[in-house]
Amino acid sequence: MEGTIDPRWRTSSYSGNGGGNCIEVAGHGSRVLVRDTKDRLGPVLRFSPGTWRRFAEQAKRSLARALKLRSRDRLPRALHARR
Numbered sequence: 001m002e003g004t005i006d007p008r009w010r011t012s013s014y015s016g017n018g019g020g021n022c023i024e025v026a027g028h029g030s031r032v033l034v035r036d037t038k039d040r041l042g043p044v045l046r047f048s049p050g051t052w053r054r055f056a057e058q059a060k061r062s063l064a065r066a067l068k069l070r071s072r073d074r075l076p077r078a079l080h081a082r083r
Helices: 049-073 077-082
Strands: 023-028 031-036 045-047
Touching: 031 049, 045 049
Parallel strands: none
Antiparallel strands: 023 031, 031 045
16 A cells, blocks of 8 residues: 555755765655665665654764764864863
8 A cells, every 4th residue: 555655755955975875754644764765666664753753863963973073083182182
């Protein structure tokens, strides 16, 4: 039954490499569907909205920490001592 419905897929606005390493997400009833942008006819992962929300929040926190560490590593050593 799900195969007959074409959900509205969205690609992340934060996709790098021209979208080459990206996923697409769609809402479908009580599920969040996720697929590989490069393999649109391939497998689709299905998550509950709560599970997807927790995953997305954790991914955002992980990216924020990585960006913070990366920017901190670029500071001159004298500025590290002041922090």
